[in-house]
Amino acid sequence: MKEVNRMGRIPExxxxxxxxxxxxxxxxxxxxxxxxxxxxxxxxxxxHNEKTPSFTISPDKGIFHCFGCGEGGDVISFVMKHRNMSYPEAIRFLAQEAGIRIEGDAESDKSFERRKRFYEINSLAGRYYFSELYQSAEALAYLKRRGISPNTAKKFGLGYAPRDWDGLLKAMEKEKVAPEELATLGLVIANKQKGYFDRFRHRIMFPILNRSGKIIGFGGRALGDDPAKYLNSPESELFHKGQHLYALNFLENKEMKILLVEGYMDVISLHQHDLPFAVASLGTALTQEQAILLAKYKKEIYICYDSDKAGILAAKRAIEVFREIDCTPQIMRLEQGMDPDDFIRHYGKEAFQKAMDNALLPVEFELSLNKEGLNFNLPKDRILYLEKAKRLFIKINRKLIRDEYIKRFAKEMDLDEETFKNEVESLMGRKVRKNIPMRKKERKRELKAGLEEDVLRYAMESRAIFDKIKGYFTQDILKKDEAMELADFITCLYDEKDRQKINMDEIIEHYRLRGEMSAIIDSIARKREREKGVPEKAVDEMIMRFNRAVLEGKKQHLLCEIELLSDAQMEEEEKKRLMKELLTKMHQLDIELKI
Ligand SMILES: [Zn+2]
Structure with a gap:
């Protein structure tokens, strides 16, 4: 209780x-x-224990809800339940995650100071490694051999950890950093017999920075014959491998692309060749968190992993990780046995950009892999390839795109397009039928959501209709972000003076790589096909529907306010008065809605 009161002082x-x-x-x-x-x-x-997912998160509303066990709430209640924390503990935990200091809260001050100290120590260590680099002819020679210029080394803060067992320990002693502190960050290792000793020895050091440019950990590449070629800082309060990417701090807003590679050296080499949007995961396979992080930038994502067996396997895994979150990367294939660093040093920037232009979509990539080592003169190989292709095509949810692939594939393999398409679809039918209850539910939701699609579909039909309805491009009508975005794009297209209508193909082409847009675009395309044209009367009817939707929106707002008010801690009289006001407004709305 005392805790809650104390936290009560934290301003809302x-x-x-x-x-x-x-x-x-x-x-x-x-x-x-x-x-x-x-x-x-x-x-x-x-x-709760379950085999089929019923736990949902709505990022827009900032809440989660489980339809299985009924748990739900905002991010604070999730942390409380999941980490078994009290309310103040959860607030402090999240404040720390966000790097926000809660003024006047002793606990928060303490953890803030602790982290500040950790960043300071990492920065001191980084400076030490950096200065050691220029003392070591061997380390400098290595960087030179790898083609890294002094400027690039500086940009990335590259350093060198000497061979000594206590180089860092001694240097940090002068800076008044205790060995225990270094051990917490994994920079030194505590050993019962030997005491403390440096973790990184005789290695090129890569400081790993978070997005705000602070060092959270280090990667070290062995210069000698240490069997561990790469060594990273262990997980610590600052460093969580799965949640960061190397060089993400350099990514600028103006860049429209992100290039995901495997190694630190690849990143550095690409940056040096003026491709400053290369990033790498930190010595692990791509995690879901990293994929979510990358997808949030809403840029085109290219995967360029090493062109060997391990790299191809890693790329396939990464595609799956992206697929789960409905994000479509493009995959580059370099010459056999090459990594991005080899490639750009050998062929240069232009060739690399050309390789980016030739990057494959996931399906194309997998088709090209399936083809390898097959001889199409052998019926057996040909059939194997066709069967594998079918199984790839059924993974494509969007009919328009799937049909396009099938068309091209049939042509390439000299097949009858219709027959092949039927085979793919019957294979899908077998899969789909299992999920019928879900599909029904989806269809219902789609009917309700139909208004958004209609607005956009009508707006595309002609400039005259667009002018009539563009005033309704508001959040009340276009509730989905995707619908709003599409409305913006349509408005942009009509900015061209002579433009009279908008074709479906333009929309599809523009959003080709944006998986999250596919549902709404497909549904508009289907309706357009079904109901050719838009009669005048329909437009007027739609405007009436708009007005109604605006009123409904107001009603929803009111309902929320009423709910909030009933939970609010305030004087009873005042509460009653406000409630009466809200209920009167509600009554008026109901009358308007009936007309
Ligand atoms: Zn549950």
């Missing part, structure tokens, strides 16, 4: 700031494997 605005600063998907995604489902995410509930 700070709690709001914290909730705003943390990402509920990121926080929950650390412990629950998530799948994208439209605007929401779906996963197996961490609070």
């Amino acid at each position: 605005s700070v709690i709001e700031e914290i909730k705003h600063a943390v990402d509920i998907v990121e926080i929950i995604g650390r412990s629950v494997k998530l799948k994208s489902a439209g605007r929401n995410y779906l996963g197996l509930c961490p609070f």
Whole structure:
């Protein structure tokens, strides 16, 4: 109780700031494997045992809910339940995640100071390694051999950890850093017999920075014959391998691309060749959290892994991780046995960009892999390839795209397109039938959501209709982000003076790589095909529907306010008065809605 009172002093605005600063998907995604489902995410509930997912997160609303056991709430209640924390503990935990200091809260001050100290120590260690680099002819020679310029080395803060067992220990002693502190960050290792000794020895050092440019850990590459070629800092309070990417701190807004590679050296080499959007995961396979993080930038994602067996396997896994969150990367294939660093040093920037232009979509990539080693003169090989291709095509949810692939594939393999398409679809039919209850539910939801699609479909039909209805491109009508985005794009297209209508193909082409847009675009395309044209009367009817939807929106707002008010802690008389006001408004709305 005392705790709660003490926390009661934390202004509501700070709690709001914290909730705003943390990402509920990121926080929950650390412990629950998530799948994208439209605007929401779906996963197996961490609070009860289940085999099919009924746990949902709505990032827009900032809440989670489990339809299986009924657990639900905001990010704070998730942390409380999942980590078994009290309310103040959860607030402090999230504040720390967001790097927000809760003024006047002793606990928060303490943890803030501790982290500040850790960053300071990492920065001192980074400076030590950096200065050691220029003392070591061997380390400098290595960088030179790898083609890394002094400027690039400086940009990435590269350093060298000498061979000594206590080089860092001694240097840090002068800076008044205790061995225990270094051990907490994994920079030194505590040993019962030998005491403390340096973790990184005779290695090129790569400081790993978070997005705000602070060192959270280090990677070290062995210069000698240490069997561990790469060594990373262990997990610590600052360093969580699965949640960061190397060089993400350099990614600028103006870049439209992200290039995901495997190694630190690849990243550095690409940056040096003026491709400053290369990043790498930190010595692990791509995690779901990293994929979510990358997808949030809403840029085109390219995967360029090493062109060997391990690299291809890693790329296939990464594709699956992205697929789960409905994100479509493009995959580059380099010459056999090459990594991005080899490639760009050998062929240069232009050739690399050309390889980016030739990057494959996931299906194309897998088709090209399936083809390897087959001889199409042998019926057996040919049939094997066709069967594998069918199984790839059924994974494509969007009919338009699937049909396009089938068309091209049939042509390439000299097949009858219709027959092949039927075979793919009957294979799908077998899969789909299992899920009929779900499909029915989806269809119902689609009917309700039909208004958004109609608005956009009508707006595309002609400039005259667009002018009539564009005033309704508001959040009340276009509730989905995707619908709003599409409305913006349509408005942009009509900015061209002579433009009279908008073709479906333009929309499809523009959003080709944006998986999250596919549901709404497909549904518009289907309706357009079904109902050719838009009669005048329909437009007027639609405007009436709009007005109604605006009123409905107001009603929803009112209902929320009433709910909030009934939970609010305030004087009873005042509460009654406000409630009466709200109910009167509600009554008026109901009358308007009946007309
Ligand atoms: Zn549950």
